[in-house]
Amino acid sequence: MDKKNVSMNDVAIAAGVSLKTVSRVINEPDSVRESTRDKVHSAMEALGFRTNFAARSLKLGRYGCIGVVLFHLSGGAVDMIDGIADAAEERGFALTMIKKRAGEKMTLADAARRMSQLPVDGMIFNLRQMVDDFDTFEAPKDLKTVIITPMEHPTCSTVSDDQEGGARMACEYFLNRGHKNVYFVSGKKESLSSQCRMKGWRAALEARGIEPPEPLQGDWNADSGYAAGLVLADKPDCTAVLAANDCMANGVMMALRDKGLSVPDDVSVIGFDDELYKTIPNSILTSVKFRHRELGIRALNEVVTGLEVPSSRSRTLVSGVLIERASVRDLRA
Amino acid sequence: MDKKNVSMNDVAIAAGVSLKTVSRVINEPDSVRESTRDKVHSAMEALGFRTNFAARSLKLGRYGCIGVVLFHLSGGAVDMIDGIADAAEERGFALTMIKKRAGEKMTLADAARRMSQLPVDGMIFNLRQMVDDFDTFEAPKDLKTVIITPMEHPTCSTVSDDQEGGARMACEYFLNRGHKNVYFVSGKKESLSSQCRMKGWRAALEARGIEPPEPLQGDWNADSGYAAGLVLADKPDCTAVLAANDCMANGVMMALRDKGLSVPDDVSVIGFDDELYKTIPNSILTSVKFRHRELGIRALNEVVTGLEVPSSRSRTLVSGVLIERASVRDLRA
DNA sequence: TTGCGAAATGACAACGTTGTCATTTCGTTA
DNA sequence: TAACGAAATGACAACGTTGTCATTTCGCAA
16 A cells, blocks of 8 residues: 655655755755644654665665674673764764674774775774784765774774773782782783783883783683682682683682682782672672773764864773772781 | 665676676575676676665565564573574574663563564564463464464464473472472563463472472572572472572572582472572582574574465474583482 | 735755666587 | 677666755735
């Protein structure tokens, strides 16, 4: 019964006005007399008119969409997408999304090529691992590109949590409370987050002239933290442990407990991401929390800003927050 | 230096062929002589040509994009999006995404209206809570719509985890091992997942002529599970607890332990989502796991299928899987 | 009533593709 | 070499909007 596609022309005929008037009712309603506007609105209603995105974009030369490329879909990614989507909505943009498939090898250039065939005015890459062409990549000049990554990029704007700063902050929190050293349990080797957290930990210790001990290799999950904890329990000089996430921190704590040690009386622990309280009742774990939502918002705003004022390259760091609980002992007391 | 937008016409002139030939090189390369093809390819390369999405879609009358509306961004959502995105990629579609903002009230009709102005051939609604116009909503006839929700919809295809079946399965697992009753700890009241899990639990008990005890109200987090556990520890007839997620299940277990009860010797526990092992070393919790990724894949495939063969309404249930660990005691032994 | 400037409306081209159909070129065969 | 059918290429319209500029209508003062 309905026509396949109702065009402005159909509406115009039904309303007894010109095509252009229909266009005006949509884009500059104030320039149309009220009686005319009503006629047109009724006709649109009656015919079920929807503006055609393709035609509109073709004419305008822009889409009102921001591309998002997910190279990696981690836990924090939900909140980041949430932030991106909310900020986009607020500024009147929709998101166009593509994702690297598991196993597939996708370079930045691949992603850019694919994106530039899609309805997109600018794009955000979420990049949590290293990629081959990172340093050589050049974004298409007509497509503002922002990369979410802790690495600095020669030509593109980047946005990142300040993972390194967060780790430094946690370390200093230990040191300021009289701890003489801090052990570190890392996440998966290829993860940039893990690498940055490790870097911050190292930097903080070295800044105080402390030789960082060998870090323990984990894989983000509790079991690997537990294994690390068993090792650490035997080190008499170990009073402070920084684990690269909360799950491993919990593993460490369980291992210490199983070895007869108490947190924080014997050993202090700090984790990352502040999510243990969801799983552990009365959790005492102090943790560095990153504001992934904020990260997404910043990334999107940076793209949209770059759309209006082209070409500036910027580097944004979103600081972490230390959520204090009871897992760190003040040795000076 | 580069022209703002390089069109096929520019390429055609540069290559000394007609516009249409350039089009053919892109869409039906076999119908173009190799020497011509090479000329065109070189010209495209040299000018940096990218096909214009808007023009192409306008002509073709389709976009190659599937809309995704996130009414709610839960934990499992990442995996679901992952599935949707992978399946989309595989079938040559990109995703266009919008999200309900926190606090905003968005009905299905709102979402559909917004989406139908975007580059979208079909759409997926991810709906985990009730919405006002659920029963009255009618999808635009030209936009295949699939709703991810446990509720049945009068006109749209739906896809869901079989939450109810999963809960039933867990209950029967208890009952088949000699338990005479099963207590239930729910998630947030407004969550459809929680409601369905509760419904399955009730059904399983009633099917065996057992009067379901009053369910305990939780909020998904461990602390609420702990509170529930304290209550349950005092009930002598409580040998089996089904918690609506793993975090609360862990809370229950911790409370039982703190009350001097052992899992599974005194009380058996089953959770949902199978994620405790990430946080707890050597986790023993048996859990019902839903395949969110599969869910996303099914939803996308349903949309794409509906694009080719219009109008069929279907209801897909993706079954859960019981991951057996050691938290359930066999009372018959 | 007439005339005027401002407001409202309309005609037409253009955005960059693809489909239709006509034309040219090619490789074969007589 | 001529003639033929098939393959390759081209000319032109059309998709549904919006921008430009011309035209009509309106409200108001003379």
